[in-house]
Amino acid sequence: MAGLTAPLLGLEKKSLREQALSALRTAITSGELEPGRHLVETELSEMLQISRGTLREALRQLEQEGLLSAGPRGRLSVRHLDEKEIRDIYAVRAALESLAARSLCELPDRQHVTESLHKAIDAMTAATTGTLEERIESDLEFHRTLCRLTGNETLLHSWESLEGSIRMSIMFAGLEKGVSNMSVDRHKDIVGAIDTGDATLARKTILEHMDTAAANLVA
Amino acid sequence: MAGLTAPLLGLEKKSLREQALSALRTAITSGELEPGRHLVETELSEMLQISRGTLREALRQLEQEGLLSAGPRGRLSVRHLDEKEIRDIYAVRAALESLAARSLCELPDRQHVTESLHKAIDAMTAATTGTLEERIESDLEFHRTLCRLTGNETLLHSWESLEGSIRMSIMFAGLEKGVSNMSVDRHKDIVGAIDTGDATLARKTILEHMDTAAANLVA
DNA sequence: CCAGTATCGACTGTAAACAGTCGACTTATG
DNA sequence: CATAAGTCGACTGTTTACAGTCGATACTGG
Numbered sequence: 001m002a003g004l005t006a007p008l009l010g011l012e013k014k015s016l017r018e019q020a021l022s023a024l025r026t027a028i029t030s031g032e033l034e035p036g037r038h039l040v041e042t043e044l045s046e047m048l049q050i051s052r053g054t055l056r057e058a059l060r061q062l063e064q065e066g067l068l069s070a071g072p073r074g075r076l077s078v079r080h081l082d083e084k085e086i087r088d089i090y091a092v093r094a095a096l097e098s099l100a101a102r103s104l105c106e107l108p109d110r111q112h113v114t115e116s117l118h119k120a121i122d123a124m125t126a127a128t129t130g131t132l133e134e135r136i137e138s139d140l141e142f143h144r145t146l147c148r149l150t151g152n153e154t155l156l157h158s159w160e161s162l163e164g165s166i167r168m169s170i171m172f173a174g175l176e177k178g179v180s181n182m183s184v185d186r187h188k189d190i191v192g193a194i195d196t197g198d199a200t201l202a203r204k205t206i207l208e209h210m211d212t213a214a215a216n217l218v219a
Numbered sequence: 220m221a222g223l224t225a226p227l228l229g230l231e232k233k234s235l236r237e238q239a240l241s242a243l244r245t246a247i248t249s250g251e252l253e254p255g256r257h258l259v260e261t262e263l264s265e266m267l268q269i270s271r272g273t274l275r276e277a278l279r280q281l282e283q284e285g286l287l288s289a290g291p292r293g294r295l296s297v298r299h300l301d302e303k304e305i306r307d308i309y310a311v312r313a314a315l316e317s318l319a320a321r322s323l324c325e326l327p328d329r330q331h332v333t334e335s336l337h338k339a340i341d342a343m344t345a346a347t348t349g350t351l352e353e354r355i356e357s358d359l360e361f362h363r364t365l366c367r368l369t370g371n372e373t374l375l376h377s378w379e380s381l382e383g384s385i386r387m388s389i390m391f392a393g394l395e396k397g398v399s400n401m402s403v404d405r406h407k408d409i410v411g412a413i414d415t416g417d418a419t420l421a422r423k424t425i426l427e428h429m430d431t432a433a434a435n436l437v438a
Numbered sequence: 439c440c441a442g443t444a445t446c447g448a449c450t451g452t453a454a455a456c457a458g459t460c461g462a463c464t465t466a467t468g
Numbered sequence: 469c470a471t472a473a474g475t476c477g478a479c480t481g482t483t484t485a486c487a488g489t490c491g492a493t494a495c496t497g498g
Contacts, residue, residue, distance in 0.1 A: 015293075015481065041450070051483045053272050056451090060276050064283050066376060073490070074234075074450055088371040091318060099314040152307040154384065157285060158377060165373065234451065260480070270453040275481090292460070293480050444495070449488105456483070465474075 029167035094210035248386035313429035
């Protein structure tokens with residue numbers, strides 16, 4: 001049994017809370033737990049086979065991410081998004097990602113950045129032959145990479161806190177509409193703009209991308 | 220006992236979790252719970268006279284707000300901010316608030332907006348004769364109002380999720396440095412720019428305000 | 439029949455107890 | 469003396485039980 005591989009040494013055992021968080025986030029953003037649905041702690045804890053205390057910790061986080069809304073007496077339900085809310089979410093998303101794009105343009109050495117973004121583009125290209133879900137995942141991964149590459153942890157965290165709302169927006173609009181915003185060419189334009197090092201151009205490209213995306217979602 | 224006033228009818232009893240959240244947020248952002256301090260659940264729950272379960276829910280939220288960082292084995296400690304992190308926080312803050320400013324310029328009817336902002340300015344003016352804490356509160360209230368007036372709930376929520384980090388940045392720099400960014404005149408400039416309805420000017424004013432603020436904090 | 443009161447079930451909020459992991463320290467062994 | 473094994477305390481993660489609030493329904497009295 002000698003010679004354990006490095007990945008095994010780095011194994012991370014996920015807590016029940018984290019597992020519940022993931023499962024619930026997926027169930028909500030996929031529509032399985034439908035908008036407006038009242039989440040009853042006792043039911044959910046039985047379904048997930050965890051205690052109510054553990055579940056509550058996960059639910060609190062989802063509430064903070066904007067996926068759940070608290071009704072009277074602390075009752076949590078899956079949030080419903082109307083058109084205005086989707087537009088609002090995309091406006092904030094645009095603000096964060098345009099900051100990311102500008103920040104990347106201002107980096108002294110952009111080579112590793114563009115390499116990583118090209119990899120993310122390749123992944124998007126590969127996903128065009130996959131399922132709608134795969135295309136959405138690769139798209140969101142591209143945008144997350146954009147934020148991550150800035151090295152601004154606060155920016156990445158803010159974006160990730162918005163990710164659930166973004167996913168719900170796509171779900172509300174329907175996956176086909178969502179995917180219509182995920183063309184590889186338009187993302188190549190973003191990378192191209194960043195490549196030029198022109199922060200104003202990069203910002204403008206992102207803002208336009210997000211304007212179009214929001215308009216498509218609410219059409 | 221007839222004739223209860225409307226405010227009494229609207230009384231909201233805060234849960235222990237919410238009370239703990241407030242108390243902890245204040246203790247952290249004021250420096251009472253100092254950066255790097257390991258928060259031991261059993262100690263804190265005894266101090267606050269609440270159960271560990273209730274405390275955990277509050278701590279989770281503070282972690283998500285960026286005020287605490289999780290170390291090995293789930294141990295939470297008060298986050299320490301270095302200069303880069305402060306700059307990063309202010310960059311994200313600038314992105315959010317400049318979106319707010321641009322959004323306000325695009326509103327069809329800006330009269331009630333400018334009235335509210337002028338009120339916030341008046342409160343800042345009144346606070347100049349008060350304590351440093353009062354000045355910081357009135358400043359943050361001005362900026363929160365900026366975001367709230369847009370009617371974009373996602374934007375307000377994102378800003379509020381950042382507020383703790385903002386407060387900690389000010390605390391790290393020292394209150395005097397923080398207050399140096401809170402001159403009434405500079406905030407009047409922001410309102411003035413929004414008054415013109417020129418979204419580009421308003422955005423630029425905010426970005427400059429935040430650039431200067433960050434530079435002052437890390438100087 | 440209607441209004442007031444009582445009861446009960448369905449929750450959420452909270453506390454107390456149990457369980458597991460780790461590091462520091464002590465003890466045993468070669 | 470150095471190393472390995474054992475023990476224990478200090479936590480965090482989780483479960484179970486208790487407590488309170490509310491709405492819906494049933495009951496009672498005028």
